Amino acid sequence: MTSVDESAQTPALTFADLGLGEAVLKALGDVGYETPSAIQAATIPTLLSGRDVVGLAQTGTGKTAAFALPILDRLDVSQKTPQALVLAPTRELALQVCEAFEKYAAHTKGVHVLPVYGGQGYGVQLSALRRGVHVIVGTPGRIMDHLDKGTLDLSELKYLVLDEADEMLKMGFAEDVETILADTPATKQVALFSATMPATIRRMSQQYLHDPEEITVKTKTTTSATITQRYLVVSYPQKIDALTRILEVENFEGMIVFARTKSATEEVAEKLRARGYSAAAINGDIAQVQRERTVNQLKSGKLDILVATDVAARGLDVERISHVVNFDIPTDTESYVHRIGRTGRAGRTGDAISFVTPRERGLVRAIERATRQELTEMQLPSVDEVNETRLSRFDDRITAALSESERIDRFRDIVAHYVRHHDVPEVDVAAALAVVAQGESPLLLEPDPEPRRSVGERSERGERPGRFDRDDRPERRPRPDGGRMRTYRIAVGKRQRVEPRQIVGALANEGGLSRGDFGAIQIRPDFSLVELPADLPASTLDRLADTRISGKLIELRPDTGAPGRRYADDRPTRPSRDDRPPRKPRHKGSPEA
Numbered sequence: 001m002t003s004v005d006e007s008a009q010t011p012a013l014t015f016a017d018l019g020l021g022e023a024v025l026k027a028l029g030d031v032g033y034e035t036p037s038a039i040q041a042a043t044i045p046t047l048l049s050g051r052d053v054v055g056l057a058q059t060g061t062g063k064t065a066a067f068a069l070p071i072l073d074r075l076d077v078s079q080k081t082p083q084a085l086v087l088a089p090t091r092e093l094a095l096q097v098c099e100a101f102e103k104y105a106a107h108t109k110g111v112h113v114l115p116v117y118g119g120q121g122y123g124v125q126l127s128a129l130r131r132g133v134h135v136i137v138g139t140p141g142r143i144m145d146h147l148d149k150g151t152l153d154l155s156e157l158k159y160l161v162l163d164e165a166d167e168m169l170k171m172g173f174a175e176d177v178e179t180i181l182a183d184t185p186a187t188k189q190v191a192l193f194s195a196t197m198p199a200t201i202r203r204m205s206q207q208y209l210h211d212p213e214e215i216t217v218k219t220k221t222t223t224s225a226t227i228t229q230r231y232l233v234v235s236y237p238q239k240i241d242a243l244t245r246i247l248e249v250e251n252f253e254g255m256i257v258f259a260r261t262k263s264a265t266e267e268v269a270e271k272l273r274a275r276g277y278s279a280a281a282i283n284g285d286i287a288q289v290q291r292e293r294t295v296n297q298l299k300s301g302k303l304d305i306l307v308a309t310d311v312a313a314r315g316l317d318v319e320r321i322s323h324v325v326n327f328d329i330p331t332d333t334e335s336y337v338h339r340i341g342r343t344g345r346a347g348r349t350g351d352a353i354s355f356v357t358p359r360e361r362g363l364v365r366a367i368e369r370a371t372r373q374e375l376t377e378m379q380l381p382s383v384d385e386v387n388e389t390r391l392s393r394f395d396d397r398i399t400a401a402l403s404e405s406e407r408i409d410r411f412r413d414i415v416a417h418y419v420r421h422h423d424v425p426e427v428d429v430a431a432a433l434a435v436v437a438q439g440e441s442p443l444l445l446e447p448d449p450e451p452r453r454s455v456g457e458r459s460e461r462g463e464r465p466g467r468f469d470r471d472d473r474p475e476r477r478p479r480p481d482g483g484r485m486r487t488y489r490i491a492v493g494k495r496q497r498v499e500p501r502q503i504v505g506a507l508a509n510e511g512g513l514s515r516g517d518f519g520a521i522q523i524r525p526d527f528s529l530v531e532l533p534a535d536l537p538a539s540t541l542d543r544l545a546d547t548r549i550s551g552k553l554i555e556l557r558p559d560t561g562a563p564g565r566r567y568a569d570d571r572p573t574r575p576s577r578d579d580r581p582p583r584k585p586r587h588k589g590s591p592e593a
Contacts, residue, residue, distance in 0.1 A: 018044045021073045023107040028069075031103060037062035042215045044070050047191060052212035054205050055193040064100045067161045067191045071135065072101065074158075077110040080132030082152070084159040085184070087140055087177060089167040090509060091117035092284050092311035097163060098137040099288070111135070116152075118142045118510035119543045126151055139509050140168060140176035141548075147183060157184045165194040165201050171505025174200060181208045195334070227344035230378045231329075231354040231364055239327060239355050240271050245381040246325070246353060247277060247305075249389050254298055254320030257307045258339050260328035260516045263535055268327060269307040279305035282312040284512045309514070310335055316342055326354035329363050331516070333370035353378070485519045486534040490554040493527045502549055503530060510547040511540045529559055 015028050015036055036044070039057045046053050047070035057063050071084045088094040098115040105111040114128045116138030125142075129151060136143075136152075146152035160181070162168065168177055181190075181204075190209045194201055205212060234242045243257070257272075257279075259265045265281035272279035280294050280303055291312070297303035299318050306313075310330070321343045330336050336354075343350030354375070356364055364375055402408060415429050492498045500521045507513055507530070519531025536544075544556045 013041055015040075015044075015069075019048050020044065020069055024069055024073050024104060027104050027106045027108070030106060033065070037066075039063050039215065039217045040066045040069075042217075043067065043191075046213045046215070047071075047189070048073065050189060052189060052209040053191045054197075054209065054212045054214045055191065055217075056197060056215065057193065057195070057217040063163070063193050064097055065104065067163075067193070068097070068101050068104050071159050071161075072105050072108055072111065075108070075111060075134050077108070077134065079134070079156065081156045082133055082136050082154060083157065084135040084161070085143070085154065085157055085180075086135070086137040086161040086163055087143065087168065087180065088137060088163045089139065089171050089173065089505075090311065091115075091119060091139055091512060093164065094137045094139055095288070096311075101135055101137065113137065116142050116146065118547070119512060122151075140173040140180065141506060141509050143180060144176045145548075147180070154180075154184050157188050160184055160188050160190050162190070162192040162194075165192050165204075166196045166198060169198070169200055170501060171508060172499065172502035173505055174204075178204065178208075225373075226348065227340055227350045227352050229340065229352045229354075229373060229375045231356050231375045232378050232380060233358060233361070234355050234380065236357055240268070242355065242380055243268075243272075243325065243327065244275055245386055247272075248386045249381045250323060250351070252304075252323040252351075254301075254303075254318060255305045255323040255325060256313060256316070256321055256339075256342050257305060257325045257327050258313070258330075259307060259309065260330075261514065261533065262309060262512070263533070264328065265307045265309055265312075269305075272305055272307070277305055278303050279307060281307045283309045284311060286312065310339065311514075313339070313342060318342075319348070321350070323351045323353065326352070328516075329354045329356050329360055331363065333367050336367050337371065484534040485531040487559040488530050488532055488556050489559040490528050490530060490549070490556050491526075492549045492552050492554055493524050495525055496550045496552055498523060498528065498549055503528060506547050506549045506554075507532075507544055511536075511544045513540075 013036060014034065016025055018036060018041065020028075039055060040062050043053055043055055043063070043066040047067065053067075055063060055066065067086070075083055086094075086097055088097055094115050094117050098113055101111075101113045105113065112128070112131070112133045113135040114125065114133040114137070116125055116136055118139060118141055120142075125146070129146075143152065147154070162177065165177075168174070190212070192201070192205055192209065192212070232242060232246075247255075257268060259268055262283035262285055265283045269279045269281040280297070282291050282294055286294075294303065294306065295316065295318065298306050299320065301320065307327075308316075324340050324343045326336070326339060330339065340350070340352035343352065354364070368374055415426065415433075418424065418429055419426055490503070492503075500523065503521055504518055507518075513532070517533050520529075521531070522529040541556065544554070547554050547556070
């Protein structure tokens with residue numbers, strides 16, 4: 001067993017010292033990698049030697065390069081059948097790993113990498129497989145589909161990687177992963193990476209890995225000391241206005257705003273653009289070409305605000321990012337650490353601000369315990385603070401204009417001419433010109449109106465929870481991000497021995513959903529009920545309808561049963577009148593006679 005401290009890594013070590021070939025080293029030089037991380041320094045020589053590896057490391061430690069570089073270094077490009085298979089829990093991670101392989105293979109001629117995941121048409125994948133592929137990066141469900149159809153040949157596989165193995169098990173892919181492991185050559189080299197080591201993964205590593213080297217990366221701190229961490233308590237409907245005020249008073253250069261869902265990223269970006277900010281959204285539905293264009297705009301300063309989901313922002317390192325805003329605070333501390341790590345990188349300072357609804361205060365405490373750092377509560381910038389900032393910027397614009405002496409001279413003559421002919425003080429002319437420059441938008445905000453409490457607000461603040469006026473009762477349970485949920489019916493249930501985690505894993509993988517998109521799950525004998533966002537796009541619903549769980553088509557469709565209703569499957573069948581047994585005759589003198 002090898003245990004390494006990430007913070008104690010020797011800076012003099014280079015990738016050339018690890019035994020990698022010239023082509024791979026040249027690609028690393030192109031992307032600016034010089035010093036290997038702790039997991040890379042410990043894992044790369046071990047994998048190059050041919051030994052199996054179990055790597056225990058958190059997200060963001062550089063484990064993708066730790067397994068991708070040794071695989072690329074030893075590929076035989078003349079072999080057309082797949083030599084390496086990487087299993088990932090989600091399509092977003094599969095795409096991210098695939099991009100990394102392509103980047104590191106820039107100087108290795110003839111290498112073909114193929115992402116294989118649900119939601120993508122089979123035609124594209126089948127065409128690539130027929131042409132020949134060296135590395136496949138895929139999700140367990142779609143890999144199993146190809147194996148079942150006989151369209152994927154893993155008989156000559158040399159390397160197999162399980163990336164984020166604990167997440168795959170949480171999503172219900174344990175059986176698929178073990179089937180894939182059992183169907184691949186016994187001589188293959190296996191690398192398993194996981195943030196934790198539950199008993200299931202320990203058993204899997206003992207059964208399918210041969211004398212693996214266990215490498216554990218220890219981290220002293222989970223968040224950078226150079227990042228100032230604050231939070232603001234705000235109700236969901238107030239978040240956009242709160243974000244706008246923060247943008248007014250914070251001196252930021254570039255910013256990432258994290259939202260929980262894809263639809264929320266689009267909505268927030270659109271509302272920010274309507275308020276005059278240069279903002280764009282990236283999420284799992286954005287094409288890779290568009291994603292790269294958007295990131296380049298952020299780097300060059302053409303774009304100031306990026307609104308993103310967790311997965312879409314993975315691997316993003318832009319020096320301009322001075323602020324990270326959690327528009328929706330994540331429910332797990334690892335996601336929080338990963339998000340705020342987009343700022344304050346390489347010794348730079350950064351600011352992280354999290355929006356917290358009154359009911360989410362417990363998440364702040366959990367983050368503080370996990371990161372061993374305190375988050376400072378901040379107040380919503382007041383109207384006076386916003387106006388003071390606006391006036392200061394207005395002053396700066398005037399000062400900057402005064403420095404352009406040639407243009408000032410020309411306009412000075414025009415103003416003097418107007419003053420002479422209209423007998424108006426120069427200060428009034430200056431004020432009129434400011435009105436012209438400002439346009440219809442007021443320069444200063446009006447004072448906030450007196451707050452008025454409503455029944456919904458009392459409930460949001462935790463006062464008298466559960467009390468609603470009749471007209472205020474919600475029709476359906478709200479989502480964590482403020483959207484609405486709808487109940488859907490799927491054609492698998494207890495008879496198929498289905499579990500909630502299998503449902504979550506399959507729907508998340510095929511439909512590109514996150515854990516925050518799921519509400520209550522009820523498993524009944526012949527079907528199950530799942531709460532999903534009411535605003536799911538038709539394309540997502542089409543993909544989900546074709547999803548299989550335990551080999552059975554789920555046939556997803558909206559449920560028409562009322563909440564709490566007993567379904568026909570659960571209700572005992574009443575005998576018809578003709579099938580009822582004859583009633584016994586009553587005795588004379590009884591109370592019924």
